[in-house]
Amino acid sequence: MRLALDAMGGDFGPQPNVSGALRALAAAPDLTLTLVGDQAQLAPLLAAAGPYPHDRLTVLHSADTVGMKEKPVEAFRKKPDNSIAVSWKLLVTKQIDGLVSAGNTGAVVAGGLFSKRFLKGVRRPGIAALMPTAKGRTVVLDVGANVFPKPSHLLQYGVMGSVYARLALGIERPTIGLMNVGEEEGKGHELVNKTYELFRNSPLAPQFIGNVEGRDIHRGACDVIVTDGFVGNVILKQAEGAFELLMGLVAKEVVGALTVERDAAAAALKAMVSKLHHSAAGGAPLLGIDGVCVICHGSSDERSIAGALAVAATCVRTKLNDKISEEIAALPALPGDE
């Protein structure tokens, strides 16, 4: 298992990447890791980190870093030797099985689009995020790679999300819902109406439960929710904001109302927050790429980076891409809606 980590990615620079990498190495003896980034910054962090398996960790120097707010296309043109581009090069040349980055999401996706190494038959890659529900977790995709998709892209996201739910969540026959503004057929705009028809007439029809609404996301109405990258991105980030707001209010208004058991309540809340926090999810794979790419939250910490490396390892180990390729190949001819 060979993975690369964009060691410069994220809001906090190389430190959480280095610690997350070492944590992942300790947890998975079959993992070898390439840290891609500025040697001058990485060397002292590694030196200070204490003992680690030198034979399983190498540093590959890259001179540049894409800023978290830089425009991806410009950044790739001006800084061809950036850590994201170098990581992609390792993947495209099959020197690694997967890459992980907490860097500028647009740039990571752009690296994948530029590579043109999509799985055979895949029209556009999509990012699959796991979101917490009352019943467990739901795969939501796309959460930001493809903000104005075609119906055929969304159908393929159904295929890829279903395979991911099977392999990552262990759900034998995942149910699939289409995000819409109402449950009834015919709701919404042209994109969702055409996509609905595609699902109904595809091999996924038995798994397709039809339209779902915003309130169904956290209720766990289905195992996979298919949506465009604009809506999916808002969904993913709104969940984070709602979580922040509500947990803050609970700390103040519920825990704060107690005296004798205030500490016990605070500890229980802290445990709940830790379990639900985005860092617990690790990272979200960019599905449809020939190779594994896992994208992390910009504010990833050590736990999050280690978790994302574990997600990437799972994708490699379960041969996720082979399964996706099989099911994409089994789809009937798609509309020429590109």
Place this chain on the structure above:
Amino acid sequence: MRLALDAMGGDFGPQPNVSGALRALAAAPDLTLTLVGDQAQLAPLLAAAGPYPHDRLTVLHSADTVGMKEKPVEAFRKKPDNSIAVSWKLLVTKQIDGLVSAGNTGAVVAGGLFSKRFLKGVRRPGIAALMPTAKGRTVVLDVGANVFPKPSHLLQYGVMGSVYARLALGIERPTIGLMNVGEEEGKGHELVNKTYELFRNSPLAPQFIGNVEGRDIHRGACDVIVTDGFVGNVILKQAEGAFELLMGLVAKEVVGALTVERDAAAAALKAMVSKLHHSAAGGAPLLGIDGVCVICHGSSDERSIAGALAVAATCVRTKLNDKISEEIAALPALPGDE
């Protein structure tokens, strides 16, 4: 102040409408109310309700009801005497100042579109919802009237949302954000990019803070969030689902972890839930209509209906529409993007 209430609207039939109406009448001595609906169902509910001001409450019989899942256009064709259509007739003929409905949202909006009584210069009405934030409340629009808008519609939503935030929330100079997938200019798709340009070159420019992301909604990053009706609808309903999930988990994992102070914690949580629950917001006005129309959640209870009637009364009392008309008239020529 003359309002009409679609007494048949909502998931629970006429009962919460009747109780909500009586609660609103008791709270506002200047309110006169027309209950629109099936006389045979409403009469016994009113008879059982105890004393109420008969001079301020009348029932207007309508034979039909639009089901919560019926297709609006079909329902209006097959059942022209439905309670939503009859309520709209009262508004269009100026027999009332405003209407409130917890019925099929699509049908209520369709009634407004069919009426063609938009405020002068308004291209498309939009629904403005108030959402809870860490700083108070934010106006989000459109939350479902217009799922595939044009840039000029979104600019006008900025105008209407800003007036609503001023009059309903008392914010002198509301800040406006455009929902997008990232803060940086140029993110997202054509609709948001063109809308961004329109805002930057409009009289709203000093209030426009640029793009906001999903996580900004509940952080209270701005007073008004402008988005298309598809995204807005998902946002509104996702907040409800996230709220349900998290409050359920807190009850189980935090309150449930206590012994001595379990009742105190449960009471504090209940108070918090009640304050944040969608029924506390009352209803969301459909802005841009010549007259006031307030749309409620399908599962509205007595408190919610009374609250929605109060929202409608506020819109009438503050002459919201006069202010919207003034500011719409002050916009420079809009693109012909219809």
